[in-house]
Amino acid sequence: MKHRDLVARKIVSVEEEEGGVLVTYKDKKVLFVPALTLDDPSALTAGKEAKTIVTLNNEGNVAFLLKHWKEASSQPNLTIMFINPFSSGDTKWVICPHIHSKIADPSSLKLGLESMSELVDPIDEKTFLSKNF
Numbered sequence: 001m002k003h004r005d006l007v008a009r010k011i012v013s014v015e016e017e018e019g020g021v022l023v024t025y026k027d028k029k030v031l032f033v034p035a036l037t038l039d040d041p042s043a044l045t046a047g048k049e050a051k052t053i054v055t056l057n058n059e060g061n062v063a064f065l066l067k068h069w070k071e072a073s074s075q076p077n078l079t080i081m082f083i084n085p086f087s088s089g090d091t092k093w094v095i096c097p098h099i100h101s102k103i104a105d106p107s108s109l110k111l112g113l114e115s116m117s118e119l120v121d122p123i124d125e126k127t128f129l130s131k132n133f
Contacts, residue, residue, distance in 0.1 A: 073101035
């Protein structure tokens with residue numbers, strides 16, 4: 001986050017909080033929540049402030065989002081970032097379900113999410129945790 005802000009210089013503070021990292025920008029606050037595995041639908045609830053869930057890019061997490069799409073897309077302040085820092089190509093893909101649901105055809109949701117996830121190599125929790133970084 002700090003690296004991406006080198007030019008814009010909008011970050012005011014970065015603070016660890018229970019369950020995540022709160023980044024305060026000049027114009028907004030975003031709670032970044034790490035979740036290796038998406039397994040709790042209540043985690044898809046964003047409050048007044050923006051919430052970004054950072055999770056591993058794998059079939060299980062994408063399937064969870066598909067299964068709970070209705071809940072996720074009803075949250076205007078929710079963003080989900082699927083990552084694999086060890087990917088040979090792109091290392092992340094990001095979706096804002098609320099916005100995506102307004103512009104995408106519901107019948108192509110599964111195909112669209114799977115297409116985006118294929119841009120980043122899949123990684124499971126065991127492999128991720130075994131990496132030394």
